[in-house]
Structures are given as C-alpha cells and as structure tokens.
Amino acid sequence: MNQGNHVLDRARVALGDDFLRAAVRFTADRLRTKKYTATESLGRWEEWRSRGQQIRAHTVAHLDYYLGQFADNVTRAGxxxxxxxxASEASQMVxxxxxxxxxxxxxxxKSMVSEEIGINxxxxxxxxxxxETDLGEYIVQLAKETPSHIIIPAIHKNRQQIKDLFTEAGGENLTTDTKTLAGFARRTMRKKFLEADVGITGCNFGIAESGSVVLFTNEGNADMVTNLPQTHIVLMxxxxxxxxxxxLEVMxxxxxxxxxxxxxxxxMSVLTGPRREGDHDGAREMHIIVLDNGRSNQLADAKMKEVLNCIRCGACLNVCPVYRQIGGHAYGSVYPGPIGAVLSPVLNQGEQYADLPYASxxxxxxxxxxxxxxxxxxxLVYLRQRNVERGWVKPxxxxxxxxxxxxxxxxxxYKLAMRTARIGQGPLVRDGHIEAKIGPLRGWTEGRNAPALAQQxxxxxxxxxxxxxxTTSRESGRTGK
Ligand code: SF4
Structure with a gap:
C-alpha cells in the first residue's frame, strides 16, 4: 500500500474545501431525493431490485457463454x-x-472504461x-481533471468555474448564465462532431442474444458520436x-x-453492428473492445464476484457519508465512492488503491x-481482511x-489490561469522555464521544x-427467616 499518498491525506485536503463539500452534498441530496420519488412511483421497488440482482448474478455466473454469444452476434451483424x-492492450487496440x-x-x-484505461x-x-462530448466530461477535460462522480463528472464545479474554463477554451467573454454556457458547449461540439474521424463510446449494456450495444444518455451526444464519424469504437x-x-427492460x-x-x-440508443446497405446513417465500421483488466480474477473469488454485478448507477455514492464529505477526487481512482472502494483495489494495479476500503x-x-x-x-470488510493477510498494514x-x-x-x-487501562486513561478523561490530543486515538476521539472506562x-x-x-442468604439461614 502506498502510505505516502493515503486516502486520508487526500480526504484532509478535500475536507478543507467548503465549496466542494457543499456542492457534493447538495447534488447528492438532490439525486437521492429524486431516486426515492422515482422508485416510489414505480412501486414494488424491492422486487425490481431482486430481479435485477438475479439477472446480473446469472449473467456473471455464465459470463464465458454470454461473451461468446455476444461476440458471435456482433460479428454476424458486421x-x-x-x-x-x-489497460495497455486495450489502449493499443484503440x-x-x-x-x-x-x-x-x-x-x-461518457465512458468509465475509457477513464480506467486512460485513453485520452x-x-x-x-x-x-x-x-469529450458529455457536458460534465467536457468540463472536467478542460479542467484537466478526472470525473468526481460516476454519473455527474463535474459535481464539484460551480457556474463561475465553468464560465472561466469555457472562456479560456473559446477565447470568448462568456457570462455565467446557464443558456450561454450550454450554447457555447453546443457550438463547440457541433463543429467537433462534424470533423471527427472516429467516435468512442462506452457501453451501458451489451445484449448477448443480438450482439447489440446499448447506450443511455441524457444529452443525445452518444447518437452524434456513433452516427457522424465513419468509425465507432466501443469500450466495454x-x-x-x-x-x-x-x-434490458428491467435494467x-x-x-x-x-x-x-x-x-x-x-x-436509449441500441446499436447492432455498423451501417448496413440502405441505412441513412451510422458508422461504417464498428469495433468493440472488451476489457478484462482484473475482472475475470473476481469470478473465482466468492466474496468479490458480485462486484461484477454493478451497473454503474452511482446511487451508492449519493448515500455514502464519506463520499458526501470528501467528493470523488480524494479516492484517487477513476472509480470513487463505495463502488470505487471495492472495485479499484481488485482491478489490475489495484495495490495502489488498497487503502480505499478504509474510506468507509x-x-x-x-x-x-x-x-x-x-x-x-x-x-469492504473482506478487502480490509485481505490487506492484513498480505501484510499491508502499518507496523x-x-x-x-x-x-x-x-x-x-x-x-x-484481560482483567489486568482493564485495570491498567483504567489507571492509564486518567490524564485523558474530560467530563467522562476520553479526549486524546495526540497519538493513534486522536483520530477516533476528535469526531466521536469515546466514553471513559467505568471505574468498575x-x-x-x-x-x-x-x-x-x-452473605444475605447465609444470614437469613442463621436467623431462620
Ligand atoms: S454504482 Fe453502486 S449502487 Fe450502483 S450498481 Fe454499482 S455498486 Fe450498486
């Protein structure tokens, strides 16, 4: 584990950034509330979840079969x-x-796999x-940063910062008005869409029975990326x-x-092979690069296998009390939040992220x-245990x-230890609580009440x-009562 650049050090920096913390909490709260409303309106959410779990578990359990079926059908579709x-093999293929x-x-x-392999x-x-043509991704690209949320990459930026980035990129004097900023991005991207030789997308889902690639977007940019350039590369x-x-209906x-x-x-765009005779649009070539990068190793690990069930929705980030305070960059990985804390350490080169399971x-x-x-x-507990077994803990x-x-x-x-601790805690006790100003206990007592050991x-x-x-029963016996 890289002790010099620990998630704790990065978290401390993030905790000092009041704007970041407020912005992340505001958006995470909004997403969380909207999710509750949307799941409520659907009804029987737990049943939907169970069905989703079954589908993902079945797919992962038969991944070799479905990958073969998917590849055959993609090839059949051209x-x-x-x-x-x-990652390096995938980059070389691109x-x-x-x-x-x-x-x-x-x-x-937008594609998290492209971030994972660092294709840019x-x-x-x-x-x-x-x-980048997703608006949030475009903002973080201009800022030379990585996304700080799986779904909302620029969750940590405000309009003033976005205006500054756009002004610098376009050489125009823009205002912070949302329409003005969106208009600038639209004008810039339209030109880029028309000029581009190649479009790269991720893949929300591949459908094995047809060899189709399914993309979910809110801005329609994936349709431009997959239809205007002559070559389409999918990173999956x-x-x-x-x-x-x-x-797919369930997902x-x-x-x-x-x-x-x-x-x-x-x-929701469904693409099955490249443009065919008679089609009015679409790329003339479609290349799908399927990335392992440590994923297949999880198939044999009963405790970690389910990490492959993830559909990258980001819901776990929005509810995480740690993510909500420190945002995404403090994780140091392209995958932040709880899913990042379990996924990053098990992908290739995961050793550098062995500290992430403690960010919970x-x-x-x-x-x-x-x-x-x-x-x-x-x-998270299992990965902490694995760190201990590998000797990746501080002496x-x-x-x-x-x-x-x-x-x-x-x-x-045990009794002796308790007696010693009771005496030893003396100088640290204030109002019935332990307050350690230095040493390893400091981190614990700074943010929590640690009650002092009872005298008995x-x-x-x-x-x-x-x-x-x-004694009472002996005395009662003597007096005959
Ligand atoms: S991003 Fe988080 S909440 Fe969403 S599917 Fe993956 S693990 Fe579950």
Whole structure:
C-alpha cells in the first residue's frame, strides 16, 4: 500500500474545501431525493431490485457463454470484437484502429472504461485530438481533471468555474448564465462532431442474444458520436452484458431511477453492428473492445464476484457519508465512492488503491441503495481482511492488534489490561469522555464521544453482587427467616 499518498491525506485536503463539500452534498441530496420519488412511483421497488440482482448474478455466473454469444452476434451483424487483457492492450487496440484509419480527431461520449484505461492521454500522446462530448466530461477535460462522480463528472464545479474554463477554451467573454454556457458547449461540439474521424463510446449494456450495444444518455451526444464519424469504437467492461432484451427492460427501469431519479433515460440508443446497405446513417465500421483488466480474477473469488454485478448507477455514492464529505477526487481512482472502494483495489494495479476500503464507516447505506443488491460493506470488510493477510498494514497497527489479541485471550490478562487501562486513561478523561490530543486515538476521539472506562467493570459489579447475595442468604439461614 502506498502510505505516502493515503486516502486520508487526500480526504484532509478535500475536507478543507467548503465549496466542494457543499456542492457534493447538495447534488447528492438532490439525486437521492429524486431516486426515492422515482422508485416510489414505480412501486414494488424491492422486487425490481431482486430481479435485477438475479439477472446480473446469472449473467456473471455464465459470463464465458454470454461473451461468446455476444461476440458471435456482433460479428454476424458486421462488427468486430477484440478482447483486451489489460489497460495497455486495450489502449493499443484503440491506437491501432485509429492509425489504420489515419484519424486525427476523436469525439467521445461518457465512458468509465475509457477513464480506467486512460485513453485520452494515450491518444493525445499520439497527436490525436480527443473531445469529450458529455457536458460534465467536457468540463472536467478542460479542467484537466478526472470525473468526481460516476454519473455527474463535474459535481464539484460551480457556474463561475465553468464560465472561466469555457472562456479560456473559446477565447470568448462568456457570462455565467446557464443558456450561454450550454450554447457555447453546443457550438463547440457541433463543429467537433462534424470533423471527427472516429467516435468512442462506452457501453451501458451489451445484449448477448443480438450482439447489440446499448447506450443511455441524457444529452443525445452518444447518437452524434456513433452516427457522424465513419468509425465507432466501443469500450466495454467484460461484465457489462445482459442475456436478452427482456433483461434490458428491467435494467432500463433500475438504472435511470437509481442514477438520476428519472423514470426513464432521455435517450436509449441500441446499436447492432455498423451501417448496413440502405441505412441513412451510422458508422461504417464498428469495433468493440472488451476489457478484462482484473475482472475475470473476481469470478473465482466468492466474496468479490458480485462486484461484477454493478451497473454503474452511482446511487451508492449519493448515500455514502464519506463520499458526501470528501467528493470523488480524494479516492484517487477513476472509480470513487463505495463502488470505487471495492472495485479499484481488485482491478489490475489495484495495490495502489488498497487503502480505499478504509474510506468507509461501514454503515451499509451503499448496500441498501444498490439497485442490484451488491453487499458492498461486506466486501469492504473482506478487502480490509485481505490487506492484513498480505501484510499491508502499518507496523504500529499490527502491533496494537497483536497486543489486543494477547490481552483478550486469557481472563487473567484481560482483567489486568482493564485495570491498567483504567489507571492509564486518567490524564485523558474530560467530563467522562476520553479526549486524546495526540497519538493513534486522536483520530477516533476528535469526531466521536469515546466514553471513559467505568471505574468498575460489569464482571466486578457482578462479583460483588454475588458476594452480597451469598452473605444475605447465609444470614437469613442463621436467623431462620
Ligand atoms: S455498486 Fe450498486 S449502487 Fe453502486 S454504482 Fe454499482 S450498481 Fe450502483
């Protein structure tokens, strides 16, 4: 684990940013409230969740079969499928397609997998212009940042900051008016859409029975990205499959409601292969790159397998008491929040994210919010346990727990430890609570009430009571009462 750049250090920086905290809380609250309204209006939400869980679990359990079926059907529809073992292989595949097309400009619609493999940097290094066309992604691209929320990438930005970014990018003197800012983005992107040689998208779901790629957007930008350039590249995590269109119906109900509180997404595009004879639009080539990058390793891990059920709705972020305070960048991974804390450590090069499972209060709100019932908090505990087994803990923490185990293994040691602690706590107790200003206890007592150890333990009180009862009964016997 990289101790020098720990999530705690980054969290401290985020906690000092009042604007960030207020902005994240405001949007997360809005999304959460809208989600409750949308799920209420649908009715029988728990049944929908259970159905979603069943579909995802079934798909992941038979992933090899459905991947084969999907690839066959894509090929039959005229598309091309490649499987990438890791991020660098996937990036190379994208580069090869772009070079073969002698492409100089790329437009992209929102894709977390593209963030995962860092494709923008790879393409820019190869002198290819890349433009994000989702408004939030476009803002973070101009700011040279990564998304700070899975669904709302620019959740941490206000209108003034966006105006400054757009003004600098366009050389125009803009105002903070929403219509003005959206108008600037629309004008800029229209030109880029028309010029682009290649369009890159992610994939919300791949449908195995037809080889279709399904994209959910609210801005319609994915339709431009997939229809105007002559070549379309899809970046898809290997788990993002559904067996049939009937399964898509369930996900089309679960995902928008959980993500943005909408009853249905504004645009749902279903693409089956490239443009065919007689079609009026569409890319002439469609390449699908299916990324593993550590995912298949989870299939054999009973405790982590369900992480592959995730449909990237972001609902767990909106309810997480940690995410709501520190935002996404403090996680240091492209996947923030509770899902990021379990997904990032298990993808390739996950060692650098081994600290993320500690960025949780283990309250379980994430698991309750998850539309496909992923037990995220159990996974967080499991990953912490795995860190200990791998020796990825601070020496002081290891020594403290060894001492704890030693003292609690025998009654005599336990009693002695309690007596010593009762005496030792003296200088730290204020108004019945422990207040540690320094040392490892500080972090705990700074934000919580840690009651001082009672002067008498329950065992001692019980012992005295037993003694008293015995004495009373002896005396009663003597007096014959
Ligand atoms: S873990 Fe569940 S709640 Fe979180 S993003 Fe994935 S599907 Fe949504």
């Amino acid at each position: 598309g091309n499928v490649q499987f990438a073992a890791d 580069l090869d397609i772009i070079r073969a097309k002698q492409a100089r400009s790329v437009v992209k619609s 940097h790879v393409l820019e290094a190869a002198d290819v212009e890349v433009v 995590g290997m788990e993002r499959l559904l067996p049939t269109f009937a399964d 089309a109900n679960l995902l928008p409601r959980s993500a943005t509180g909408q009853n249905i997404t504004t645009y 209060s283990l309250c379980g709100a994430c698991s309750e919010a998850c539309p496909v019932k992923i037990p995220i908090h159990d996974m 002081a923490e290891r020594a403290a727990f060894k001492g704890f185990a030693f003292a609690f293994a025998k009654v005599g040691r 333990s329950f065992r001692e009180m019980w012992g005295l009571l037993e003694q008293e009862l015995k």
